Amino acid sequence: MSEGEKVVKLLGAWPSPFVMRPRIALNIKSASYEFLEETLGSKSQLLLQSNPVHKKIPVLIHGDKPVCESLIIVEYVDQVFSSGPSILPSDPYDRSVARFWAAYLDDKWFPAMKAIAGAKGDEEGKALIQQLGEGLALMESAYHNISKGKPFFGGDRVGYLDIAFGCFLGWLRVTESHIGLKLLDQTKTPGLAQWAETFCADDAVKPVMPETDKLSEFAKLLMAKTASN
Amino acid sequence: MAEQEVVLLDEWLSMFGSRARIALAEKGIKYEYREEDLSNKSPLLLQMNPIHKKIPVLIRKGEPICESLIIVEYIDEVWKETAPLLPSDPYLRAQARFWADFVNKKVGDVGGRIWAGKKEEHEEAKKEIIENLKQLEETLGDKTFFGGETFGFVDIALVPFSPWFYTYEALCNFKVETHCPKLISWAHRCIQRQSVSKSLAAEKEIYDFVIDFRKKSQLD
Numbered sequence: 126m127s128e129g130e131k132v133v134k135l136l137g138a139w140p141s142p143f144v145m146r147p148r149i150a151l152n153i154k155s156a157s158y159e160f161l162e163e164t165l166g167s168k169s170q171l172l173l174q175s176n177p178v179h180k181k182i183p184v185l186i187h188g189d190k191p192v193c194e195s196l197i198i199v200e201y202v203d204q205v206f207s208s209g210p211s212i213l214p215s216d217p218y219d220r221s222v223a224r225f226w227a228a229y230l231d232d233k234w235f236p237a238m239k240a241i242a243g244a245k246g247d248e249e250g251k252a253l254i255q256q257l258g259e260g261l262a263l264m265e266s267a268y269h270n271i272s273k274g275k276p277f278f279g280g281d282r283v284g285y286l287d288i289a290f291g292c293f294l295g296w297l298r299v300t301e302s303h304i305g306l307k308l309l310d311q312t313k314t315p316g317l318a319q320w321a322e323t324f325c326a327d328d329a330v331k332p333v334m335p336e337t338d339k340l341s342e343f344a345k346l347l348m349a350k351t352a353s354n
Numbered sequence: 355m356a357e358q359e360v361v362l363l364d365e366w367l368s369m370f371g372s373r374a375r376i377a378l379a380e381k382g383i384k385y386e387y388r389e390e391d392l393s394n395k396s397p398l399l400l401q402m403n404p405i406h407k408k409i410p411v412l413i414r415k416g417e418p419i420c421e422s423l424i425i426v427e428y429i430d431e432v433w434k435e436t437a438p439l440l441p442s443d444p445y446l447r448a449q450a451r452f453w454a455d456f457v458n459k460k461v462g463d464v465g466g467r468i469w470a471g472k473k474e475e476h477e478e479a480k481k482e483i484i485e486n487l488k489q490l491e492e493t494l495g496d497k498t499f500f501g502g503e504t505f506g507f508v509d510i511a512l513v514p515f516s517p518w519f520y521t522y523e524a525l526c527n528f529k530v531e532t533h534c535p536k537l538i539s540w541a542h543r544c545i546q547r548q549s550v551s552k553s554l555a556a557e558k559e560i561y562d563f564v565i566d567f568r569k570k571s572q573l574d
Contacts, residue, residue: 178456178489187445190445192445192448192452193452194451194452194455197448197451197452197455198448200447200448200451201444201445201447201448204444204447205444217428217431217432218414218417218419218428220427220428220431221419221424221425221427221428224421224424224427225419225420225421225424228421228424229405263405
C-alpha cells in the first residue's frame with residue numbers, strides 16, 4: 126500500500142495549539158485524516174497505547190504507526206506527503222533558522238504565556254508580560270529577516286515557522302483580553318499584525334483556528350477544573 | 355574568519371558541544387574549534403547567539419547555527435554524502451527525533467538538577483533519571499545502536515551524557531549499570547568510534563568541575 130493510501134488518524138483536541146500544527150500541515154498537503162477528539166480530563170486507551178512515553182496529544186497514527194510531538198509530526202507529514210507543497214524550507218541553513226525559532230517559541234515564549242494565568246501577584250505577572258512582549262519583538266525582527274518582503278515566514282506559502290508560531294495566536298488573543306493589553310498589534314508589531322491576519326485567513330488554517338470567544342470559555346473551564354483538583 | 359569556513363564555539367565539558375563535535379568528526383569535516391570561557395563570553399558568541407548566549411554555535415560562511423540537535427541535523431543535511439546520521443525513512447526519522455528530544459527533556463534537564471541542583475533535590479532527580487534511563491535502555495534493547503546497526507542521531511544525542519554518569523552516581527549514590535547494563539555496554543561500543551572518543555570530556559575532569567562549582571555555589 127502506498128503512503129498516500131494508508132489511513133491517517135490524528136488524536137487531539139480542538140483548543141490545543143500543538144494539535145493545530147499537524148492539522149495545518151495535513152491541510153497543506155490536502156491529506157484526509159480522521160480527527161479523534163480526546164476529552165478533557167481523561168485519556169483514551171488509544172492515546173495511552175500510541176504515546177505511552179508522554180501520554181500527550183497530538184499523536185498522528187499513519188497506518189498503524191504512531192508519530193508523537195507536534196513539530197516532529199509536521200516534519201513527518203512534510204516528508205511523507207511529498208507531492209504536496211513543501212512545508213520546511215529547502216535550504217539547510219533556512220531550515221536550521223526555522224527550527225531554532227520554533228524551539229524558542231516552545232521552550233521559552235509559550236511557557237511564559239501559559240504561566241501568566243497562574244502568576245502569583247503583580248510582580249511575577251508583569252515580568253512574564255514583559256518577557257512575552259520582548260519575545261514578540263524578536264519574532265517581528267525574525268519575520269522581517271526571514272520573509273524578505275513575502276507574506277509568510279515560509280515565503281509565498283504557509284511554512285514550518287508560520288505553523289509553529291501561528292498556532293499560538295488564539296491563546297495570545299485570550300491572554301491579551303485577560304491582561305487588558307494588546308501585545309501583537311499594528312503599533313508594536315506591524316509586520317506580525319499583518320502576518321497574523323493573512324495566516325488566519327489561509328485555507329489550511331481557517332478550518333482549524335478556534336474562535337477566541339470559544340477559547341476564552343474553554344480557558345475559564347480549564348481554570349475552574351485546575352482550581353478544583 | 356574567511357580562512358576557515360566552519361567554526362565551532364564550544365566549551366570542552368559541555369555534552370551539547372560534544373554532540374556537534376561528534377557529528378563533525380563523523381563527517382570528516384575540518385573546522386576551527388574555539389573554546390569559550392562561559393564566565394566571560396566572547397563578543398563573537400554574544401553576536402552569533404544573542405538570544406540564548408549559549409554554546410555550541412556552529413558558524414559557517416559567517417552565519418550561525420544554534421542549538422546542538424539543530425546543529426547536528428544541519429551538518430547531516432549539508433554534508434549529506436558521507437555517514438548519514440538520520441535515517442532516510444520518514445517514520446524512522448521521526449522516531450530518531452523523538453528519542454533525541456526525550457534525551458534533552460528527560461536526561462539533560464534532570465541531570466542538570468543533579469549536578470547544579472541543591473542536595474535536597476537529588477533524591478527526586480535520582481528517581482527520575484533512573485526511570486528515564488531505563489526507558490532508553492528498553493528502547494535500545496539488544497540493538498547495537500539506537501538506530502540499529504548504524505551509529506546515528508540518538509546515539510549522538512545521548513552518548514555525551516555517559517561521562518557525566520560518574521558525577522550523577524557520586525552525588526546521588528547509585529550506579530547506572532545496576533539499572534541499565536545495556537546502556538553501559540552501548541556507551542562502551544560508542545567510545546570505540548574515534549569520532550566519539552575524541553569528542554567526549556573525561557569523567558574525572560567533569561567531576562572535578564562539578565565539585566568545584568557546587569562548592570562555589572554552596573549547593574551542599
